[in-house]
Amino acid sequence: MLLPVSWFNTDELSDKEPAPIKIYSIGEEISDSWPLVITWSPPGIAKHRRCALGVLTSNLALSIWAADGRVDIEGSWRRRLVSSLS
Numbered sequence: 001m002l003l004p005v006s007w008f009n010t011d012e013l014s015d016k017e018p019a020p021i022k023i024y025s026i027g028e029e030i031s032d033s034w035p036l037v038i039t040w041s042p043p044g045i046a047k048h049r050r051c052a053l054g055v056l057t058s059n060l061a062l063s064i065w066a067a068d069g070r071v072d073i074e075g076s077w078r079r080r081l082v083s084s085l086s
Contacts (some may be wrong), residue, residue: 012082013061033059050078062086 018046037056046052046066064081067073 006029008082012079033057033061046080052054053077056085 018037035055036058037054041052041054041064043049043051046075047068050067050071051071055063057063057064062081062085063079063082066080067076068078069076071077
C-alpha cells in the first residue's frame with residue numbers, strides 16, 4: 001500500500017533561518033528531502049495497541065505516522081508527531 005506524504009507545514013515544523021554564509025552548506029537547508037529510514041514500531045505504541053510508522057527524512061525531520069481507524073484505508077493515516085533532529 002502506498003501512503004501519500006504531504007509536505008510539512010509551519011505548525012508541524014517551524015521555519016529556520018539559513019545558517020551564516022561562512023558555515024552554510026549547500027544541500028539540507030535548500031533542498032527537498034527524501035526518506036532515509038522507514039521502520040515500524042513495536043506493537044502498542046499507537047491507538048488500539050497497534051504499530052506506528054517512523055520516517056526519518058534527509059532534512060533530519062523525524063515523523064511518526066499512525067492510523068485512526070482501519071490500517072488498510074489510506075485516509076486513516078495521519079502524521080502524529082514531527083521532530084527536527086538538527
